[in-house]
Amino acid sequence: MVKPTVHDIAKEAGVSLATVDRVLNARPGVREATVARVQDAVDRLGYVRDSYAANLARKRQYRYVFVLPVGPNQFVDALREALIEATGAQLAERSSVKIITVPTHDPHAVARAINAVGSTRPDGLAIMVPETPQVRDAVGRLKADGIAVVTLVADLPNSARDHFVGINNRSAGRTAGVLMGRFVGRATGSVLVVTHSLQARDSIERRLGFDEVVSQEFPNLVVLPSMESYDDPVRMASIVTSAVNANPDLLGIYSMGTGNKFLLEGLRAARRPEGLVVIAHELTPATRQALEEGEVDAVIAQNVGHLVRSALRVLRAKSDDVAILASQERIRIDVIIRENLP
Amino acid sequence: MVKPTVHDIAKEAGVSLATVDRVLNARPGVREATVARVQDAVDRLGYVRDSYAANLARKRQYRYVFVLPVGPNQFVDALREALIEATGAQLAERSSVKIITVPTHDPHAVARAINAVGSTRPDGLAIMVPETPQVRDAVGRLKADGIAVVTLVADLPNSARDHFVGINNRSAGRTAGVLMGRFVGRATGSVLVVTHSLQARDSIERRLGFDEVVSQEFPNLVVLPSMESYDDPVRMASIVTSAVNANPDLLGIYSMGTGNKFLLEGLRAARRPEGLVVIAHELTPATRQALEEGEVDAVIAQNVGHLVRSALRVLRAKSDDVAILASQERIRIDVIIRENLP
DNA sequence: AGATTTCTGAGGTACGTCAATCAGCGCGGA
DNA sequence: TCCGCGCTGATTGACGTACCTCAGAAATCT
Secondary structure, three states: OOOOOHHHHHHHHOOOHHHHHHHHOOOOOOOHHHHHHHHHHHHHHOOOOOHHHHHHHHOOOEEEEEEEEOOOOHHHHHHHHHHHHHHHHHHHHOEEEEEEEEOOOOHHHHHHHHHHHHHOOOOEEEEOOOOOHHHHHHHHHHHHOOOEEEEEOOOOOOOOOOEEEOOOHHHHHHHHHHHHHHHHOOOOEEEEEEEOOOOOHHHHHHHHHHHHHHHHHOOOEEEOOOEEOOOOHHHHHHHHHHHHHHOOOEEEEEEOOOOHHHHHHHHHHOOOOOOOEEEEEOOOHHHHHHHHOOOOOEEEEOOHHHHHHHHHHHHHHHHHOOOOOHHHHOOOOEEEOHHHOO | OOOOOHHHHHHHHOOOHHHHHHHHOOOOOOOHHHHHHHHHHHHHHOOOOOHHHHHHHHOOOEEEEEEEEOOOOHHHHHHHHHHHHHHHOHHHOOEEEEEEEEOOOOHHHHHHHHHHHHHOOOOEEEEOOOOOHHHHHHHHHHHHOOOEEEEEOOOOOOOOOOEEEOOOHHHHHHHHHHHHHHHHOOOOEEEEEEEOOOOOHHHHHHHHHHHHHHHHHOOOEEEOOOEEOOOOHHHHHHHHHHHHHHOOOEEEEEEOOOOHHHHHHHHHHOOOOOOOEEEEEOOOHHHHHHHHOOOOOEEEEOOHHHHHHHHHHHHHHHHHOOOOOHHHHOOOOEEEOHHHOO
C-alpha cells in the first residue's frame, strides 16, 4: 500500500541502489540481464519515480518558450494573460516560461525565430504560428535536438511536434453550423462567413465543418463565400456593410477568426437586420460584451486557461518522458451564450 | 531570478535557519521584531515554500475521502471513474483517496457516515449529498476539527464548507432555458420539466433559472409543473407517456436531474412528437448515445474530470493552507450538442 | 592463465524543507 | 552572584532521488 522507493526495488531485485539508479536513468554500465531484473522489480512493486524528489535532487530548472503571434489580437492577449497567471502559479514548479512574439505573416522570420529559440536549448516550446514548410522544418530540427514541441491552437499535422493543444476545428465549425441553423429557425436566407485570413488552417477547417453541417441539415440556408478581413478594421467594416446591403435575406454571420471587435463595430454602424444571428469564435472582451448585450448569440471558444495549463503540463510530461493524462488534455469546444458566460 | 530558499531568507534577515523555520511554521519562540524581520525578507525576496520539498521532509501523506451517493446513477459512476483515474495519475502524489457511498435519502445516515469519516481524521472531505440540517452540522464539526471540506456538485451554502466545486445551477437552468427557447423557435406550446427529486437544491435552482429565462424571453412557451421521477424507471416512463398524451402541443422536455436513461426509454416507447426538443443534464453513456442519435438536442454538463481534479486540488490547497488559482477551479457550464461531443 | 574490459556495490554529497536538540546569549529577579 | 526565562543559533538526521567516485568482482578476450 505504501509507495515503493528505489531502495525497495533494489532489495527486490537483489542489486544495489547504484544499479537501480543506472537502470532507471538509462545510464550505461549494466548488463542486460540485470536491467531486466530491475525492470521486473519495478513492474512488480509498481514503482513510480517521485519526480519532485528527482527534480529536487538534480536541481533541474525547466525552461519553456511560448511562441505567439505579434500584433493586436484580443485572443492572443487573453492567452498571454492566462500564461502569465499560470506561470506565476507554478513558479513553485521550478519552471520558467518565456514568451516571444513573431510576425506570423513572414514564414522565414517565424522559422528564424524558432531556430534562434532552439539554439538557446530550452526544454520545450509551445508554438502558435501558421503552417508553412519553413516552420515544419524548424520543428523537425527542434525535435532532432531533443526539445519538446507542442503546437498551440493551430496544429502542424505533418510536422514532428509531440502534441497538439487545441480543438478540432472541423468539429468547431460543425458546432457553429448547427447552432446557426437552429437559432435561425425555419427562415430561408443567406449566411455570411468572415475570417481574418483563409490561409490559416483553422479557418479552412472551420469553414469545412460549417458547410458540411449546413448543407446537410439546413437546406434553407445559403452560405456565402468566405470574406477575409486581413485584420483590417476598415476592410472588415466594408465587408459587413456591403453584406448587409447586398443581401436583404441575410440571416446570420459566422465569424471564424479574429477581428470580432471590428466586425461588431461595423455591424453597429450598418443597419443590423432584425433577428440576425451572429456566431463568433473565442471569448475576448469584445465577444463577452457582445454576448452580454445580445449582439452575439453564441461564441465557440476554447478556454485559454486550459490551453496554457495543458501546454505546460504536456511540455513537462514530454521533457520528463512520462505519460500524459489524455482526458485532462483534451481541449473542449466550449459553447458560450449569455447565460453560461464564465 | 533564481528561486530563493530558506537559506536565502535567513541570510537576508540576518537570522539563523532555525529561526526562519520557526517563523515559517508559526512555531513559538521568536520575538515579534524578529518575526517581522523574517516576514519582511520573505516578502522582499518573494520566497515561496517548495511544498514538495516540505512534504518530502515531513513525509506527509494526505488522506482524502469522497462521499458520494449510493445507487445506480450514471453521472456518479462517471464521477467515480474520473476520480479513480485522477487518483491513479501522479496528480494525487502522496495522497490517498477513499470513496464512500451513502444513502442520500436518509439525512441521519448521511450525517452519521460523515461523522464516522471525520473521526478517522482525514485531511479533507469532498461531499456530494443533499442539503439537510444534519449534514450542515456534520460539516461544521469537521471544520471545527480542522478538516478541509469541499462540496461537490451540490453545494451547502450555509454550511462551514471551504469551497464549492460545481456549477451555478441557476445559470445552468438559464442556459437550458435559452437553448430550449431558441431551438423550439417561434412555435407556441408547452415544455415538460422532469427531475428525480425537487428536494435537491440543484434541481430547484435549475428550475428557477429555466423559468426566469423562459418567462422573460420566450412567452410562446408554457412551462409545465416539474414532475419527479424519484429515480424510478416505471414512474419516469409514465410521466413521459402521460405528458406526451396529455399535451398535444408539447414542444420540449427539460430533464434537470438523473434518470435520463429511463426518460429516453419512455420517450422511445411513447410516440415522440415531431420536432420535440429534449435538453438534459450531464454527459453519461445514455445522454451521449442519445445525442449521437438525435434523441437529445443538447446536454448541459459539468466535466467530471475537471470536477474531481478541482476538488483534489482545492482540498490539497486547503490542507496546505495555500491560495487556489480561482480561474482554474471555476467549473464551466458545458453546452454539448452532437457536434462538439468530447 | 593472465590481461583487459565490463559490471556492480558501497558510500558519499546534494537538493529544500522539517523537526528536534542543545548550547548560548542577555536580562531581570531573588 | 546565581538562577530561570525568553530568544536565537548551530547542528543533525531524515525524506526520495540524482549523480559521482572508487574499489573490486565478474565476464570476456588474448
